[in-house]
Each structure stands twice: as C-alpha cells, then as structure tokens.
Amino acid sequence: MSPDIKAINMPKWGMEMSEGDVTAWHAVIGDQVSAGDDLIDVETSKIVNTVTSPDSGILRAIVADPGETCAVGDLLGVLASADTSNEEIQAFIASRSAGTVAKEVEPAPIVQEPAPAVAEPVQEIALAAPIAPIAAMVSSESTAMATLADGDDDSAVAASPVARRLAAEYGVNLNNISGTGRHGRVSKSDLESAITAAGGVLASVSSVQAPGLTDSKSLADGVDDSNVSASPVARRLAIEYGVNLNNISGTGRHGRVSKSDLENAVTAAGGELIRTNNTASTVVKLGDDSHIKATPVARRLAEELGVNLLECRVSGDRGRVCKADVEAVAARKNKPLAPSIDTSGSITIESPFEPEVLTGMRKTIAGRLQSSKQTAPHFRVQIDAEIDTLLAVRKQINAANSAAKVSVNDFMVKACAAALMQVPAINVQFDGEQVKYFKDADISVAVAVADGLITPIVSSANRKGLIAISNEVRDLATRAKINRLKPSEFVGGSFCISNLGMFGIKQFDAIINPPQGAILAVGTGEQRPVVKEGQLSIATVVSLTLSSDHRIIDGAVAAQFMSILKGYLEQPATMLG
Amino acid sequence: MQQYDLMIVGGGPGGYVAAIRGAQLGFKTALVEREHLGGVCLNWGCIPTKAMLRGADIAHTLKEAEHFGFTIDNVSFDINKLVQHSRSVASKLSQGVAYLMQKNNITVIDGTASLADKCRLEVTHNGAVTQYNATHIILATGARARNLPNIEIDGDFIWGAREAMTPTALPNNLLVIGAGAIGVEFASMYNDLGTNVTLVEAETRITPAEDIEISQIAEKSFQKRGIKVLTNSLVESVERAGTGSVARINGPDGKQELAFDQVILAVGIRGNIESLGLEKHGVHMDKGFLIADQFGKTNLAGLYAVGDVAGPPWLAHKASHEAVICVEKIAGVDGVKPLNKDRVPGCTYCRPQIASVGLTEAQAAAAGHSTRVGRFNLSANGKALAINEGEGMVKTVFDSNTGELLGAHMIGAEVTEQIQGFGIAQQLEATEQELAHTIYAHPTVSESMHESVLDSLGLSIHQ
Numbered sequence A: 001m002s003p004d005i006k007a008i009n010m011p012k013w014g015m016e017m018s019e020g021d022v023t024a025w026h027a028v029i030g031d032q033v034s035a036g037d038d039l040i041d042v043e044t045s046k047i048v049n050t051v052t053s054p055d056s057g058i059l060r061a062i063v064a065d066p067g068e069t070c071a072v073g074d075l076l077g078v079l080a081s082a083d084t085s086n087e088e089i090q091a092f093i094a095s096r097s098a099g100t101v102a103k104e105v106e107p108a109p110i111v112q113e114p115a116p117a118v119a120e121p122v123q124e125i126a127l128a129a130p131i132a133p134i135a136a137m138v139s140s141e142s143t144a145m146a147t148l149a150d151g152d153d154d155s156a157v158a159a160s161p162v163a164r165r166l167a168a169e170y171g172v173n174l175n176n177i178s179g180t181g182r183h184g185r186v187s188k189s190d191l192e193s194a195i196t197a198a199g200g201v202l203a204s205v206s207s208v209q210a211p212g213l214t215d216s217k218s219l220a221d222g223v224d225d226s227n228v229s230a231s232p233v234a235r236r237l238a239i240e241y242g243v244n245l246n247n248i249s250g251t252g253r254h255g256r257v258s259k260s261d262l263e264n265a266v267t268a269a270g271g272e273l274i275r276t277n278n279t280a281s282t283v284v285k286l287g288d289d290s291h292i293k294a295t296p297v298a299r300r301l302a303e304e305l306g307v308n309l310l311e312c313r314v315s316g317d318r319g320r321v322c323k324a325d326v327e328a329v330a331a332r333k334n335k336p337l338a339p340s341i342d343t344s345g346s347i348t349i350e351s352p353f354e355p356e357v358l359t360g361m362r363k364t365i366a367g368r369l370q371s372s373k374q375t376a377p378h379f380r381v382q383i384d385a386e387i388d389t390l391l392a393v394r395k396q397i398n399a400a401n402s403a404a405k406v407s408v409n410d411f412m413v414k415a416c417a418a419a420l421m422q423v424p425a426i427n428v429q430f431d432g433e434q435v436k437y438f439k440d441a442d443i444s445v446a447v448a449v450a451d452g453l454i455t456p457i458v459s460s461a462n463r464k465g466l467i468a469i470s471n472e473v474r475d476l477a478t479r480a481k482i483n484r485l486k487p488s489e490f491v492g493g494s495f496c497i498s499n500l501g502m503f504g505i506k507q508f509d510a511i512i513n514p515p516q517g518a519i520l521a522v523g524t525g526e527q528r529p530v531v532k533e534g535q536l537s538i539a540t541v542v543s544l545t546l547s548s549d550h551r552i553i554d555g556a557v558a559a560q561f562m563s564i565l566k567g568y569l570e571q572p573a574t575m576l577g
Numbered sequence B: 001m002q003q004y005d006l007m008i009v010g011g012g013p014g015g016y017v018a019a020i021r022g023a024q025l026g027f028k029t030a031l032v033e034r035e036h037l038g039g040v041c042l043n044w045g046c047i048p049t050k051a052m053l054r055g056a057d058i059a060h061t062l063k064e065a066e067h068f069g070f071t072i073d074n075v076s077f078d079i080n081k082l083v084q085h086s087r088s089v090a091s092k093l094s095q096g097v098a099y100l101m102q103k104n105n106i107t108v109i110d111g112t113a114s115l116a117d118k119c120r121l122e123v124t125h126n127g128a129v130t131q132y133n134a135t136h137i138i139l140a141t142g143a144r145a146r147n148l149p150n151i152e153i154d155g156d157f158i159w160g161a162r163e164a165m166t167p168t169a170l171p172n173n174l175l176v177i178g179a180g181a182i183g184v185e186f187a188s189m190y191n192d193l194g195t196n197v198t199l200v201e202a203e204t205r206i207t208p209a210e211d212i213e214i215s216q217i218a219e220k221s222f223q224k225r226g227i228k229v230l231t232n233s234l235v236e237s238v239e240r241a242g243t244g245s246v247a248r249i250n251g252p253d254g255k256q257e258l259a260f261d262q263v264i265l266a267v268g269i270r271g272n273i274e275s276l277g278l279e280k281h282g283v284h285m286d287k288g289f290l291i292a293d294q295f296g297k298t299n300l301a302g303l304y305a306v307g308d309v310a311g312p313p314w315l316a317h318k319a320s321h322e323a324v325i326c327v328e329k330i331a332g333v334d335g336v337k338p339l340n341k342d343r344v345p346g347c348t349y350c351r352p353q354i355a356s357v358g359l360t361e362a363q364a365a366a367a368g369h370s371t372r373v374g375r376f377n378l379s380a381n382g383k384a385l386a387i388n389e390g391e392g393m394v395k396t397v398f399d400s401n402t403g404e405l406l407g408a409h410m411i412g413a414e415v416t417e418q419i420q421g422f423g424i425a426q427q428l429e430a431t432e433q434e435l436a437h438t439i440y441a442h443p444t445v446s447e448s449m450h451e452s453v454l455d456s457l458g459l460s461i462h463q
Helices: A086-096 A144-151 A161-170 A188-197 A233-241 A259-268 A296-305 A323-334 A361-373 A388-400 A410-420 A466-479 A555-569 A572-576 B016-023 B039-044 B046-068 B078-104 B181-193 B212-225 B318-332 B362-364 B381-386 B415-427 B431-438 B448-458
Strands: A005-009 A019-025 A038-043 A046-050 A057-062 A069-071 A075-080 A378-386 A427-429 A435-436 A441-446 A447-449 A452-454 A496-497 A518-522 A526-533 A535-549 B004-007 B029-033 B107-110 B112-117 B120-125 B128-137 B144-145 B173-177 B196-200 B229-230 B234-239 B244-251 B254-260 B262-265 B269-271 B303-305 B346-348 B353-358 B369-376 B393-399 B406-410
Touching: A038 A075, A038 B303, A038 B393, A046 A441, A057 A086, A075 A555, A086 B078, A086 B244, A086 B393, A144 A188, A144 A388, A161 A188, A323 A447, A361 A452, A388 A535, A388 A555, A388 A572, A410 A466, A410 A496, A410 A572, A427 B004, A427 B262, A435 B181, A441 A466, A447 B173, A452 B078, A466 B128, A466 B318, A518 A555, A535 A555, B004 B262, B016 B029, B016 B078, B016 B318, B039 B078, B039 B346, B046 B078, B046 B181, B107 B120, B128 B318, B173 B181, B173 B244, B181 B196, B181 B212, B181 B346, B196 B212, B212 B229, B212 B353, B212 B393, B212 B406, B244 B262, B346 B415, B353 B415, B362 B369, B362 B393, B369 B448, B381 B448, B406 B415, B406 B448, B415 B448, B431 B448
Parallel strands: A441 A496, A496 A518, B004 B029, B004 B128, B029 B107, B128 B303, B173 B196, B173 B262, B196 B229
Antiparallel strands: A005 A075, A019 A038, A019 A069, A038 A046, A057 A075, A378 A535, A427 A435, A447 A452, A518 A535, A526 A535, B112 B120, B120 B128, B144 B269, B234 B244, B244 B254, B346 B353, B353 B406, B369 B393, B393 B406
C-alpha cells in the first residue's frame, strides 16, 4: 500500500455504536482536505455527528454513499496524494474488503477545482475516463456498413444519448437500427449488434466500460429483485425509476448495487435522473444576493438581521422581496424547535425569552464536555478529608512569609501532585487508542471566567514548592479572567482540579476534561461532626470526589489515589519528604 | 463578600489611571476614595495651583502692559474670584474622573480603606464597615505635607499648600519656608499678586533639584522682582505675634527675626502610609514611603504601591506611568518595562517657568559621562524678545561619546510646554545630530532648544 493512502473509517462514537448511516459528504472527489476538516455527516441511533478527516490529502474515493449504512470501522473513503495511481487506490480498497471495487476513482487531478458555491443536489459522481476516441474501424469497403450509414435525418429517432453519440462516431444512421430499448429506443447494444452484424469492428474502449451496464435490453425487466444486494437508497431509487435491480451490476461493497451504479445504468439507458434536493445537513452556502429584487427597506433590514435575500419568499409588489418576507425568514431562524402542539385547543402563551446562539468558548465547552461524558465511562470515588492540621499549617506559612498567600486550593494542587507521583496510573491522557503516562504532574486548575470556564495548567506541580504554586495559580487565574493566557498555558495537562468550595458547595461530581483521565472535585471545608475512637468530635472536613475514565482507570486504582491524597491532606508534613 | 480582580486605594493620578488601565484590560475593578476623585493633584495640588498661577501671570501682564502701549487705570483684584476659578476647575476635573470611572465600569467605593488581611480590604464609611476580597490591591494613597519638628502647619498662621491656594485675602508680608517646586511657585505667585515675599531655603540655592545654572537665573530673577531670597538659612522657630508671626531665621550672616502676616511651610512631603493597617502585615517602608519594586510590587503578597506613596519623584505623571506599568505587569502584557526615572520631566510654574528632564551637568559628570554641554540665552531669541520675555536659557547636556541627550534644562516663558520635545528625543534615543537637523519653526521660543543643541556641537548660529 502506498504510504500516501489514508483510510477514512467509520468511527465509534459511544460504547453502544455499532454502525452509522452516512447522510452527506462535505467534499467531492478531487477536493484537497485538511486534517480535522468536517468530511462526512453520519447519523447513529444516538447522535448526528460529523466525521472529520483523519489526515490531509486529496479525496480520491468515496466508498460509502449518502444513504448507506456502514459498520464501525468500515472504510468510508480514501485520501491520497495527487500522484497516487488509481490502481493503488483500488487495490487498497479491495484489500479492505475482498471483492470490492471502488465505484468511483478520479485520476489524479492536475488542477484543483474550486468547490461549488451551492451544494450539488445530486451527489457528484466521478466519471470514468471518457471513452477513447474511436479509431476508424469502419471499413469503407464494407457495403453493409455503408448501408448502415445511409438514410434520412435521424435526429427524430428515439435513441439513448449514448447510442446517438456512438452512432455519430461510427457514422451510422439511426434509421437503420431497430431499437429494443425502453419504448423502442435504440440502445447502445442495439447499435453494436447492428454494426457487428454488418461486419464492422467495434471500437476498442481503453477504459473500464461505463459501470452499471449489463447486456440486458431493458432495465425494467427481470425477475423479483428483492434479494439483490443493494443499498437502501439504491433500492428506493430503483423503485422510483422503475428499474429492476437484477439488471444492474453492483460495484458497491460486497457487490452491492449502489445509487451511482443505478444512476449510471439509468443514464446509459438514456433515462433522466430524478433530481432530488439533498435535505441532509450539507451546508447550503447562499451566494451573493445583491441581484435579488427587494424593496429598499427589505434590503436594509435583511442586512441588519443577517438574512440572505435568496432565502426569502417574494411577496412584495413588482416581484420584490418585501419587509415581511425578510422578517419571516428572521423569525423562522430564531424560532425555538417545534412548538408544543396543544391538543386541547386553548391558546399556548409563550414565555418571553432572549435567544442566544452558542458561540466561541461556550460552544467549545458544550462540545467537549458532551463528548467527554458520552465517550468516557465516568465512575466516581468519593472520600472526605479532615483539614484542621492543613489549615493550621497554612496559617503558619502565611504568617511567616509576607509574600505568601497560600490557599487551601494551593494545598490541593500540591497534594494531588504528590499523590499522582505515587499513583501514576491517574496521571494520564487517553485519546481513545493510546494512554500517555506523564512523568510530571501538570495540573489543570479550573477557573471560572465570564461566560464559561478555562483550565490553566500548573506544569510540573510535583517539582514546585507550595508558595511557588500559589503565586503561579494566582497569576494564571488573573490572566485567565482577562483572556490573556498563552495556549501553552491551558492546552494539555495530565490532571484537573475543580474547586467549588468558595461557594459553599459540600460535594459535587466533575466531568473529565478530555483527553485527561480523571478530575478531582473539591467541596467546601466545613465543620462537621466526626467520630473518633467512638467519640463524637468536630473537625473541618472537605469532601473530595474523583471522576475517572473507566476505560483506563479501574476502581481500585482510583480508590488508592484518593486514599493517598487523603493522607497528604490530613498530614501535610508528609508532603515535605 | 464582594470579590474584585483589582482594587485600588486612592483616586488620584496614580489610582484612577490604574483603575482605568485595569478596566481596559478586563479586570473587575474597584477604587476606594475617601475624599475626592482626582486626589491631591486635581483637587489640592497641580491643577488648582496652575489656575491660581495663571492669575499671577495676568497680574504681571497687566503691570507690563504699559510697555506695549496700554495705560490701565483702576485695576482691582478680587482674590476670592481667582480662588473660585481654581476651585471650579478642580471640581470640573474631579467630575471628569467620576465620569471616566463610570465609563470604564469601575466601581467607586467611598470610604477609608485599610488592609484587613492579604488580599482583603476593609472600607469604613459613615460608620459602616465592609470587607472586600481582591486578588490584587494597589495602594495609591499619595502623600501630604511634611512638618518641621517645631513648625507645624496649623492652617491659620502657618499654611500648607492647601491653605496657600485658597487664601481669602492677600497677605502683606509672606514667609515661604522651603524653595523646592512648591515653595518657589507660591513665592512667585504671591509676589506677582502684590505680596512682599521672603523665601528661605536651607540648601545653598533655590530649586536645589535643578541644574545649578537654572537655580542661579531663577534666584536672580526673583531678587530683581523684590523677592527676598535667603539661602543657606534655617527657620529656627515661628512664633505667633498678634495677627501674624515672628520667625527666627539663622543664616550665613547670623540670626535675624522677621515679622510676617503669613507663613507657608513647604519643606517636603511624606507618604500616606498610616492607618492602612500595613504595619501589622509587615509591609516594608522607608523614610515614610512604601518600598515597591520596579513594577510596583511590595513585599506583601498581592499588594502593590504606585505614585507619591511609593517614593520620588513626587510627580503626577510619574504616578500615572507607574500605575500603567504595575497593572500591565499584573495582566501579563508583553514587553512591560520599568519606569525610567531619568526620563521623568519636572516642571515648576513660577515666573519664569522651569522645566527639565534627565541628568544635570553635575549628575552626568558624577555618573562618569564625558559631556558636551550647549547653552542658549533667551535674550538672543527673537520671539522671546518680541513678547518681552527675554529672560531665561536652555541648557543641553550630551554624552560626548554616544551623542545621547543626558539632560535638558530650561528656564523661561512657557518652557513647561516645550520640555516634551526633549522628552521625545530621549525616548527615541536621538542624538545631537538628529536634534541638530530637526527643523524648528521660526519664530518660536522653542528655537532656543535647537540653538542649545547646536551650541553643544559648537555650531551656534544665533549667538
């Protein structure tokens, strides 16, 4: 396999996912894609999500069409470099699934075509290399062939477009061919039969025969085709076209008839493709609307509201988009999802609200945490620690050193760093395939900022003194709140601490920050009744909760970490070692 | 408890500038002020005194109007009106600061603040005490007039600056103790307004911080005007005598006792460091001011100090720049450099005005520079003569090796407006060459700046 060839496989989203439905591609064959680009929309029973490109390269083959269902891990498409040959790509695809031949392979493009401004309603199918020019093969001495050439104007003869073109090339008059195609049309095979019968030689075609064609005379004929292996989309379209699937040779996976197989066959037989609007979630980018007739008010309003005039109904006078049309589009965009249908017939009064689209940080947080919760199987381990000794030590340090303002959370960072050195299995990152065990504890500290949260990192916290950690956290938090952190200061981290103690929260569970393996949630230190040697007593207690990713961290490991952490917190002097 | 990213104590040119810069950078900012926004500078310092001094300038112009052909009889002067003008300017500017606070979403807290703990302020106002948490606290509490061991400002017989700028009547006989910028300005102002002024200075010359040649011209000018200048002299005591006082002055010619209607004490300032709770937290201080590093950090976690309270030079623009540096450093802005004290200009608004920046000739030599000095007397400047202000000079001190402008010293009409030219030259590290080739407009008094530079190169044209 050429090292350039990169597979695009069906990912596994969530433990339960076994397959997904491809709904739309965001690129066409020949496009240059970059790693991380949105590539294929896939729907599972749980979510609709988008497969991103695993790598950069040119999209050379689409193996899974929209409408097809593929198992997790199945090949969906192939990326390669421009100079990878078709054969290599076909071979690669074949190697992934025995007997599968790529349906569509684009020869290395020389010039990259710009992406179309409006999504094609029908999936663009790369054509096989055009039929090589037909060498003159008709023997001018053959009288039979000469006969075939004679006749009146044959433009009215019903013939498939292919047959018509070939006839022209062969120099054959269609009036001389009897058609057996649908409705008596002259098909290519009719033409070729006639030529052969007349002693002519058919042109050698250098490329693979246009896929999808069989020798069958009519695409509609055939026995019951419900057993024919075909993609759900192809099957549905076949019914619409009135085509019997037995007549189509499938080039999809496992020899399935795919939509493009069907469409090629239909086109070859001279039929017209049914153009359907692709209502899948391809991005419809509307173009320049400056040429759309609109009233001046409507135009200005559209600009203010961010409405493209192309989206508007035209109900103004003199065929112009008017203000109401623009408002209608704007209202539709801001409308909440399906208003409740009140079957009792009474009026539902909607509570007033302020809509706000998620942007920026909020959107990122939403996406990452959703993904984290859905991907990482969280389990929680909770422990309480008595921190009276810690509080006294803290007071002592702060009193002795004017430059020190150590907080309980600084102690948490220090203690966690020490505990992580004892239990390295918690000090990890996991990307789904590989576990990274970090040598040092890079501890992310959750900081609430306006509208969200960010987690600046105290790197190598295990190597830093308590006061240094304290100063660093203060500096990071200061700059985090005014959005002045460098990326290196918040990207990464091997462990995270989230502290809601300042709000009086007794205990909570945090969501792991991917790709880290665990996160510690710290509650407030409060006076609680405790039992010591059978006697009721009072201590300052803080509840700690560790959420861990059970793919890579087991219960006993998490428990061990928490036990060691509790030890450090309750006896801070042991951290001095 | 309320929490702020940045809290500032003091609303003067150090404090309010720190607050605005902090707010610009995105900090949740609060400023605590116990009296008036704008601090001493806007309310009881720089601004009102300049307003008063303008009155003195007009008095002088009226006196010399005859030279220009005017006969002006019946000039009467209502000092209260002049004071009113200066107060209304101060009030307007203070309101301006209030507007800036609002515009930048800075919470202004009225009251007196003290440090309850590291990163915690306690503010007392009308008996109510409120505590605030702040990640960073900047002290910009400023300074106040210093007293001598036996001579204290009482606001009655012995005035400080505050009283001196709000007189209800012009004294006949005025003693000004201290010939620094403040004393010299009051001496000049009252003299122009009609008072007999005696100026006493312990050092060998008046304006001892300036270059010696500037001091000499200033003293000569004062004496010509009738201001009695006593240098190398100490005021041993001031005792009440009737409606005025008697001062015992010990000078090089021996002791003398002089009677005065009014005494102004202007012997220096001290930082406002008391009652802030700083002692109990062990904040380092020195000679009545807070010790802060080049970025305003004190030895206490989360505590900073800028402006007058953090030491010399005691100038509003120094406070403002320190404030910006301190806040930007906290915010992690790239490339923040500490304040270069050699680039802080100093202006004295007596008549003739004094303005200087950088090293005096003596300081440059003491620092080991080999220097090239240029001078130009304003009596040779066309514009100065045209406006009848031919008294003064410009002196420029260059490093003869690098051509660097080490210091510039000016005395004359409106030099306080001209010194920025030299300041820019220093900031851009221009040499005498660039300055020599800069084209100055004619006729301006500032051409003398150019001429002084040419003189240092031995290329004087006009002298």
